[in-house]
Amino acid sequence: MVARLISARNNLSMRRQIFFCSVQGYDTHGDQLSAQSGLLVELSQAMNAFYSATIEMGTEQDVTTFTTSDFGRTFPTNGTGSDHGWGSHQFVMGGAVHGGRLFGRFPTLAVNGPDDTGQGRWIPTTAVDEYSATLATWFGVSASDLATVFPNIGRFANPNMGFVG
Numbered sequence: 001m002v003a004r005l006i007s008a009r010n011n012l013s014m015r016r017q018i019f020f021c022s023v024q025g026y027d028t029h030g031d032q033l034s035a036q037s038g039l040l041v042e043l044s045q046a047m048n049a050f051y052s053a054t055i056e057m058g059t060e061q062d063v064t065t066f067t068t069s070d071f072g073r074t075f076p077t078n079g080t081g082s083d084h085g086w087g088s089h090q091f092v093m094g095g096a097v098h099g100g101r102l103f104g105r106f107p108t109l110a111v112n113g114p115d116d117t118g119q120g121r122w123i124p125t126t127a128v129d130e131y132s133a134t135l136a137t138w139f140g141v142s143a144s145d146l147a148t149v150f151p152n153i154g155r156f157a158n159p160n161m162g163f164v165g
Helices: 002-007 032-057 128-139 143-149
Strands: 064-066 092-094
Touching (some): 032 092, 064 128
Antiparallel strands (some): 064 092
């Protein structure tokens, strides 16, 4: 549906569009192994189909797709799943994305290790503010307005991480 709306952008007189899509089922407190495998296949196929549609429309340089979540998962199991954590991984795709790079640092995967706040909740090395400000800059927010949009951005080292442009 999003690809259809993008393809109709001229007829709708839309210069900039933002779409929010949500997929349920990732809050896997139980049955995590079987649930995640199906969810990740579904996500991979949907993202591939969408990106292919942007290439077909010639809009891949103008469309950036990204994931976001308000929490990650804990490392240790609760029996058949995991509980709410802190740090997590996100991805960004599109023709304007400078791909093939990882940002941040993978945690030491050890309960009570140097990156664990307790119970396998990893300390993030990249702030959501940095990630979001980078995307906002691509979308047209000026560097001088970033602090208005993201009041905490001054607390972090990378107001523009450089993964899109």
